[in-house]
Amino acid sequence: MSLLSTLARLQAVRSGVAQPLATVRHRHLSERPFVLVPLAAAGETGAPLAVLLGQDRQHPRLLTVPQPLDRDLRFAFLARVGDELLPYLESFGGDVELLERSVKDPESGEKTVEVRELCADAPQLVVPNPGGVELLGLFGRSTRFRRTAEDPDPGPYPAPARVPLLGRWLTHVSDRANVPGSSMLLPLTTTLARHWATGQSSLEDAHLGALLAWISPPEGGRGEEAALRAENGRDERGQLLVPPAGPATDPDFDSLLLAPAITRYDAARAAQDERLTQARAEEIDALLGAVLLPVWHQVWQGLDLLRTLPPGAHVADRWESDRWSYTGHRDRVAAGEPPQPLHDDAVTAARRLAQREREQVRVDLEEALDDPLAMAEHRLAGQAFAGEVVEVQPAYDTSGRSPKPRPLVTVRTEDRPHLDPGGEAHRAGGPASQKAQLVELDAEAGLLTLRLLNGMGRKKEPEPGTVPEPGEQVCFTLFELAPRQSAPLPDPEDTPWTHGGPPK
Template identity: 60%
Template sequence: MSLIHTLARMEAVESGRAQPLATVRHRHLAARPLVFVPLTTAGEAGAPLGALVGADRDRPRLLVVPQPRDRDLRFAFLADLAEELLPYVDSFADDTEPAERTETDPETGKRVKVETELCADAPQLIVPSRAGIEFVRLLGRSMRFRRTAEQDPDAPYPAPPRVPLLGRWLTHFAERARVPGSALVAAMTELLSRHWATGQSSLEDQHLGALLAWIDPPGEGSGDGSGTVSGDGSGEGESEGEGESEGESKAEGLGAAAALRAETARDAAGQLLCPPAGPATDPAFDNKLLAPAMERYDRARTAVAAAEDGPAADRHLAELAAAEREIAALVESRTRPTWDAVWRGLDLLAALPEGERAAERWTRDRWSYTGHRDRVLAGEPPQPRVDDAVTAANKLATRETAQARLEAQEALDDPLVMAGRRLSGEAFGGEVTEIVMAYTDSARPSPRPLVTLRTDDAPHLAERAKVHRSLAGKPQSAQFVGYDEEGGVVLRILDKMGRGKEPEEGSVPVKGDRIVWTLFEHAPRGGPSLPEPDDTPWTHGGPPGEGAEAPDPVTPEDVL
């Protein structure tokens, strides 16, 4: 946690309102995101109980599994989910634009540009919390290897036709969620906590209702139960400090009181007024409402199966339908508040201007979506259960590079984030006080001007350290030379000045300019490429070589 983040949390506690951690939105928001609010059965992480899903905030589709232990009902739920999700995912597949991609020529080994197509946009899946992303991963793992009756007529429990395809897409979404900065699938709690700091812990921020209570409290001491902090409900301040007004006392507890109410307030029946964002349910809901409703459903199903045609069978069918409606109403009562909270969070995020470099990260998401679309159309098999050594190492390297790139881009887009990097000594800013033109000692001298910067920051500058600044959207590098007599930082500019003897106009700062230099690279590069799986030694997961030794024969001493 940066110092800026810590200070913002302290101010949130003092003011009773969440404090901004950013001045821009660092994640792309699609014009038509699809919101998925899942609910699972207690004790069975992969057993769905129901969900609200859709791209229209006013018309979500409710999916319910009346008895999660029934495999047929779970398959029906997954088929309905595929019916809702796959058309949305496929709606972005046909709208493409020409693009160039850099690939390695298999014959020469050189990097060449290849003309290809890129989807103009990509789907975006929004879930309430990080646990929702984990549920998406579990669903994908349980579905992508299923065999349909068309694929395998002898399969004992064939899946509905499009369920395996949905599993492959959900697995891709979950894998993409592990890439820092990706917005293909996002958790609302993480999006909000990235842009606002509350006066509670990071663990408490995973409760969507409590998080929104800090960011946008429902009332500020208006008597609705969320803004007052007085013990007797009278609204009178109880602060011992002299001269503190009643409004200030209320403000200090506004966010904390609203968050506490969102987490713990219950109705007369003992049910939470603000259900958790899921996918887990509240034990009081499970024990008092859900379990009895499922028992009535099971009894009705048993009665229908045993009944013969006639008035009794019609009565049992009516009881079964009523039990199904009761469970559906219970599921909707737990998911609809979370559905509304997710859209409320989207409204808060949409009010922030998008960061300049967020579009670049979304382009990477579009490449990811386009690549998986092509793999599906080519008939490639589903993602493996366990990655081989080379694939796993490549994924890890990609995520590390994406993390460094994200941290650099957020700082360049947002002065508030850059302030945190300056406080930590990773960047410094100030006013240019002197420019001295210098040149290299080569046969063709190149400009290497010396720039003196007066700064109040305390950067961690080592000898001959490289620093960077953004020049027309591109990084310009300089080398730390030392300090002048007055403590100014002296830098030697190294590049982005053109090819002539004199620097191009605007490439060298002038006296009086205020500049921010960073010690971190603006476009971090990954490490060296790894060998292909066939060229990987067997010690690292590759195929055994021709000269590999055979294993020792089994002897009687090896058997206990």
């Protein structure tokens, strides 16, 4: 936790309301997101119990499994989830942009123009918390390899035809959720906690009701009181007033209400009484719907809060990466490629890890450039400084055949960067990749004199706008403002056998 986040949490404790950690929204929000509030059965990993889902805020769709241990009921439930979710996931595949790029033939060296399709938009699934992301990933893992009744050898317990396709899509979006900055599958508690600091611990922020109580407390109330009520308040039956956002249910709800209802359902099925079985299933639906509906409203409330923030400048670029990812998976499904493997080979795993490391660096850099509060954390850590330009002196490098502009810029700042004379700094908000070198430091007066090294054009005089003017506010970082590319990895056939490659 950074110093700025700690200060914000202390301020939240004193004021009784969550404090902003961002001035802009750092994640993309779709105009038509698909919200899922899933529940899993206790005692069996990944066994679905219920889900409340849909795009219509006022009319969600409730799907349940009255007996989670019954395989047929579980796969029938997943088939119904597929009927609701797959049309949404596939609906973005038709509207595309045609992009051209120049491709060089490795043999002839000739350049040709290649046209690629990029979907104009991509789906966005929203779940209450990271547990929902993990559960959707488990659903995908357990279904994408399932045999169906249409297969030549369906085996025992064949799944409905669209279940494996649903598993492939759930696997893709859950994998994408692990890429920093991705918004295709959005856990709401994590996203809200990125933008607001509460007066409770990070572990307590995982409770959606308590988190919203801090961000938007009742009028005249304080966040800690509302959060305590959201976490522990119970009614006369001993049930929580604010049900947990899943995927686990409250143990008291399981033992006092749900387990007896499932027992009555099993008894009705054993008696082969269809009317009574249907009545018992509807009783379970009512119990689970009463638990899920408050969470459904909380998710939409959280989305409303996020929409009050303007999007950051680089959010659209990160969403474009999600669109490329969606387009690629759409093409793989259309081509009839097999499902994602259970485990990655060594090269694929290394590439995936390298991609996530690059994306994390990229997100940190872009958030700092988009948001003064994010940059303030780097300034407090001595990795950046901001201030006013007080003097600009023309200067030139005459060591080459023609003089090159190397102006000296003096900045007054209250920051204390960890920078010694000769050290390199990078200008944020200026020309791309503009570097500077510290020439002189007057710590008592708070003055830093830097020599600009590039980004001023190829002429003798700097291009207009490439050199800051006196009175202008500037910001410099001690770290590069673009992520470095990682070293190339070998192809799978060139990988040594010790790392999963072919035997020698």
